[in-house]
Amino acid sequence: MPASAGVCLLIAVLDALIGVQLVALLVIGPLLACTRLSVRHTVLVCCWAVPLGVATGLAGGTLLTAAFVLRWCGLLAGCALTVYVAWHRTASERALKSLVHKAVRAARERGLRPVSLHLDGTHVCAVRYRRLAQQARRGGGLCDVARTPFGVRIIVGDVQGDGPDAMRLTAAAGAGFRELARTAEDLPGLAAALDAQLAPQLGPEGCVTAVLAEFAPGEVRLVNCGHPAPLHSGHGVAPLEPAVATRPLGRQPEPRQYRCHLRTGERLLFYTAGLTEARDPKGAPFPVLREATAALGVPSAEEALDSLCTRLLLHTGQRPDPGLSLMLCQPTATAGANGSGAAPLRPGPLPGAGQHEVRDGWFRTLMKTAPDATVIVDVTGAIQLVNAQAEILFGYQRTELLGRPVESLVPERFRSLHVLHRHGYADNRQVCPVGAELDLYGLRRDGTEFPVEISIGPIETTDGTLVAVAVRDVTDRKSAEERIVGLADLVESSHDAILAKTLDGRITYWNAAAQRLYGYTPEEAIGAHVSMLAPPDRADEIDELLGRLRRGEKVEHFETLRITREGRRIDVDLTLWPTRSLDGRITGACAIARDVTEHNRATAELTALYEQQRHVALTLQRSLMGTPPEVAGLHTAHRYLPATQGAGVGGDWFDLVPLDAGRVGVLIGDVMGRGLEAAAVMGQLRAAAHALAKSGMEPRQLMHTMEAVVADLPDQFVTCCYLEIDPEAGQADICSAGHLPVLLATPDAEVSTLPVPVNMPLGVGMTRHEQVTVPLPPGATLAVYTDGLIETPGCDIEARIDALARTLAGAFATAPGLEEAADGVLAGLLPDPDGCDDDVTLLLARMPSVPLRTAGRELDAAPAAVSAGRAFLAAALDAWQLAGLTDDAQLLTSELLTNAVQHGTGPVGLRLCRTESGLTVEVTDRNPHLPHPRTAGTGDESGRGLTLVEALADSWGTRPAEDGKTVWFTLRE
Numbered sequence: 001m002p003a004s005a006g007v008c009l010l011i012a013v014l015d016a017l018i019g020v021q022l023v024a025l026l027v028i029g030p031l032l033a034c035t036r037l038s039v040r041h042t043v044l045v046c047c048w049a050v051p052l053g054v055a056t057g058l059a060g061g062t063l064l065t066a067a068f069v070l071r072w073c074g075l076l077a078g079c080a081l082t083v084y085v086a087w088h089r090t091a092s093e094r095a096l097k098s099l100v101h102k103a104v105r106a107a108r109e110r111g112l113r114p115v116s117l118h119l120d121g122t123h124v125c126a127v128r129y130r131r132l133a134q135q136a137r138r139g140g141g142l143c144d145v146a147r148t149p150f151g152v153r154i155i156v157g158d159v160q161g162d163g164p165d166a167m168r169l170t171a172a173a174g175a176g177f178r179e180l181a182r183t184a185e186d187l188p189g190l191a192a193a194l195d196a197q198l199a200p201q202l203g204p205e206g207c208v209t210a211v212l213a214e215f216a217p218g219e220v221r222l223v224n225c226g227h228p229a230p231l232h233s234g235h236g237v238a239p240l241e242p243a244v245a246t247r248p249l250g251r252q253p254e255p256r257q258y259r260c261h262l263r264t265g266e267r268l269l270f271y272t273a274g275l276t277e278a279r280d281p282k283g284a285p286f287p288v289l290r291e292a293t294a295a296l297g298v299p300s301a302e303e304a305l306d307s308l309c310t311r312l313l314l315h316t317g318q319r320p321d322p323g324l325s326l327m328l329c330q331p332t333a334t335a336g337a338n339g340s341g342a343a344p345l346r347p348g349p350l351p352g353a354g355q356h357e358v359r360d361g362w363f364r365t366l367m368k369t370a371p372d373a374t375v376i377v378d379v380t381g382a383i384q385l386v387n388a389q390a391e392i393l394f395g396y397q398r399t400e401l402l403g404r405p406v407e408s409l410v411p412e413r414f415r416s417l418h419v420l421h422r423h424g425y426a427d428n429r430q431v432c433p434v435g436a437e438l439d440l441y442g443l444r445r446d447g448t449e450f451p452v453e454i455s456i457g458p459i460e461t462t463d464g465t466l467v468a469v470a471v472r473d474v475t476d477r478k479s480a481e482e483r484i485v486g487l488a489d490l491v492e493s494s495h496d497a498i499l500a501k502t503l504d505g506r507i508t509y510w511n512a513a514a515q516r517l518y519g520y521t522p523e524e525a526i527g528a529h530v531s532m533l534a535p536p537d538r539a540d541e542i543d544e545l546l547g548r549l550r551r552g553e554k555v556e557h558f559e560t561l562r563i564t565r566e567g568r569r570i571d572v573d574l575t576l577w578p579t580r581s582l583d584g585r586i587t588g589a590c591a592i593a594r595d596v597t598e599h600n601r602a603t604a605e606l607t608a609l610y611e612q613q614r615h616v617a618l619t620l621q622r623s624l625m626g627t628p629p630e631v632a633g634l635h636t637a638h639r640y641l642p643a644t645q646g647a648g649v650g651g652d653w654f655d656l657v658p659l660d661a662g663r664v665g666v667l668i669g670d671v672m673g674r675g676l677e678a679a680a681v682m683g684q685l686r687a688a689a690h691a692l693a694k695s696g697m698e699p700r701q702l703m704h705t706m707e708a709v710v711a712d713l714p715d716q717f718v719t720c721c722y723l724e725i726d727p728e729a730g731q732a733d734i735c736s737a738g739h740l741p742v743l744l745a746t747p748d749a750e751v752s753t754l755p756v757p758v759n760m761p762l763g764v765g766m767t768r769h770e771q772v773t774v775p776l777p778p779g780a781t782l783a784v785y786t787d788g789l790i791e792t793p794g795c796d797i798e799a800r801i802d803a804l805a806r807t808l809a810g811a812f813a814t815a816p817g818l819e820e821a822a823d824g825v826l827a828g829l830l831p832d833p834d835g836c837d838d839d840v841t842l843l844l845a846r847m848p849s850v851p852l853r854t855a856g857r858e859l860d861a862a863p864a865a866v867s868a869g870r871a872f873l874a875a876a877l878d879a880w881q882l883a884g885l886t887d888d889a890q891l892l893t894s895e896l897l898t899n900a901v902q903h904g905t906g907p908v909g910l911r912l913c914r915t916e917s918g919l920t921v922e923v924t925d926r927n928p929h930l931p932h933p934r935t936a937g938t939g940d941e942s943g944r945g946l947t948l949v950e951a952l953a954d955s956w957g958t959r960p961a962e963d964g965k966t967v968w969f970t971l972r973e
Helices: 002-018 023-036 039-060 066-111 163-180 187-201 288-295 301-316 361-369 388-394 412-425 475-492 512-518 536-550 597-625 676-694 699-711 797-814 818-829 864-879 883-903 945-952
Strands: 123-130 141-148 151-159 208-216 219-225 231-233 237-239 258-261 267-271 324-331 373-377 383-386 432-434 440-443 449-461 464-473 497-501 507-510 555-563 569-580 586-595 635-641 650-658 664-674 718-726 731-737 743-745 751-753 772-775 781-785 840-846 853-859 908-914 918-925 955-961 964-972
Touching (some): 023 039, 023 066, 141 163, 151 163, 151 267, 151 324, 163 208, 187 208, 187 219, 231 288, 288 301, 301 324, 373 388, 388 464, 497 512, 536 586, 650 840, 664 676, 664 781, 676 699, 699 718, 699 731, 751 797, 797 818, 853 864, 864 883, 883 908, 883 945
Antiparallel strands (some): 123 324, 208 219, 231 237, 231 267, 373 464, 432 449, 650 664, 664 718, 718 731, 731 772, 781 840, 918 964, 955 964
């Protein structure tokens, strides 16, 4: 309305400002009002527009003009017309709402019908349905009672929602309850079936809260699906809450049944949300528990409900409120003595039932709990009642089976025989099996057949004799019998001797293979003691095995000697295990015996042949590997373990090569693969590497040359590492071709990896091999090894190298010497040295703790250098107490210095080294040409120097250097 009045005011202001006659346009406000507002509000807008029209005339001075009067009259006519339009629209809407309300009320009356029944026998249910507000627009209350073969069942609940949709769902829930209550065997099943039926009809937020109850003599069974708990009136009034709450129907409830004793004089009040949601004019809720306590004290059930409804109306002031459904249930006075029992029910047809239904409580309980499928038929063979097991077994719904001939559950070929048995039973009404000597089969709904056993028995009722047919599916038993027969055939046809025996050793079963093995027939063996199969010297063995079987042990692959009937001894492999009864007690034992005499003989021959071949292979490998020599000034310890797989030989090798001036070459390598071929390649490479190292070749040059050697060997890959150790200088030149890292242990047992670049393995191609020089502290120990020491399946190689470092540290910290340390490393990394899959190599080399005594001097390339060198040599030997070597040493040193002055370039280096066995002298110059001895002629003045060196020195040699060459010789004390 403010919007319409505002439009009128705006038009009046425009009229006054611009001087244009807009009086007729003031009808726009009433027009807007009539389309949306009531008649009263439209009239108010018109009353506002008419004075505004007069005001615009006064303001413009045109009030008495003919044009103004004409426009003002048009405004009056328009306002009158808008008032009529508003009245007509309002009346149409009111009529439409009235029709909708009538439709809702009609649907509610059909969906929630008042129920007031007096059921004879066990219970009385007094039901009162009252619509508290004739204008109620919300629906969804649900209340119904059904008389079923399982007893009286009721439902009280609320459908969440408003209007026709709620009424439709209420009607569907009531119809579903009445249909399912007669077939569902228990309340949880009824609730689950209702949930499955209602769930597709509910929206995302829709649900149905409900209480389901089933009355039995002296008690009531309940399932509560999210509904307010019923009130139990006995010594007082209290809610009957379930032990575990359950979700409403439509939200996948997990219904659980609970029970309550209901004796004479006690009542149960069920109600819908209209009772708990009722409010007085001030919004205060209705005190349900207090008012129900007062109302339920009235003796008559009808008067008690009237009292409760009157109290509710007084509380709400008879304001419109949602509909209300109440149901009051109580046992009759004839339910049983002291309210603890119920009058017996007579079997007979229920009102509205189409077939005969047995209602005795004990019989219903028996049908529910029977483990077998049970079908009740009359004398004509028509099915009258089935239990849930029968539905599951045959695949039918209960309603599909009732009334059908029982022969429909039997395959066609058995139906005539079944009819004969049923007719014959009429003359002998006793519990008995049907066709005990025959293989009977049942027929499922899908047409599949299954083996069954059938027993029948009479049931006497007031309407005549019924027949109970118990059907048991014996598919599993038949399958088990077939498996037993198959196993018996399998055992009898087995090539292994199989026998069974008691715990005291008496034979109870003896198959054909046992007769062939031992020579005894089943008649001779069964009943005899098993000790007859053991030689006299193994009698104690039988007692020991029987004792283990009595303790429940299983004995597998026990090889021993047994004796045949002819007295021949045979090797047998025994497997024995205890047999148990169904309760787990050990009742006997079974044994499988296999003759392994020939197998053992062949195994022994193969083992001897294998050991012979392995011995040959290992001898060949050791001859190819050789024995490393003792090296003065360097303490070493080495271990080699051949592989236990195959021939036991592989491609691992190591070598110690004594070099000049106390230096030592250390070689270690591994040829990929194993067997004699790998060992042969290893022998070739070891010999080549040893020769190259003896020539004084640098490590990187040695690797380049070895690369060429390996290239001539097809499909070979080799890892190799060469160390040229100089104990006097405290350093080592190292070159590695794909080999594992070298470890260095300091005197204080700290182990680290040397920073050596790892080049490609030999055989990959002509790649550049890098060399590095690393310092070695006095007393430090070098450890080189092959992959067999550290590699294990599934382990990271870096982690295994770390484990080796830790093991080395522990061994060096505790072992008194290198030999003990080497043993400790193997014991720590190889717990089972006899189970190595690959050969293992380990070499430990310890630097001297005290450096060797050395002396050196640099001389000019001049003749005076010879005499200066002789003097320096004499002084050093005198200081080292080697005066006995002075003459030979001075002569040979003079020859080497003379050659260096004459044929080389300066400066000239002279180096003396005091070794454990004598003296080493080295002369170095800048000429890279290596000298060679030659035979001098009678007239030659030179050419005899190296001949003298070769004759007088214990050993001598040359080696290239980075900027020249070195010539050396040694003299022993």
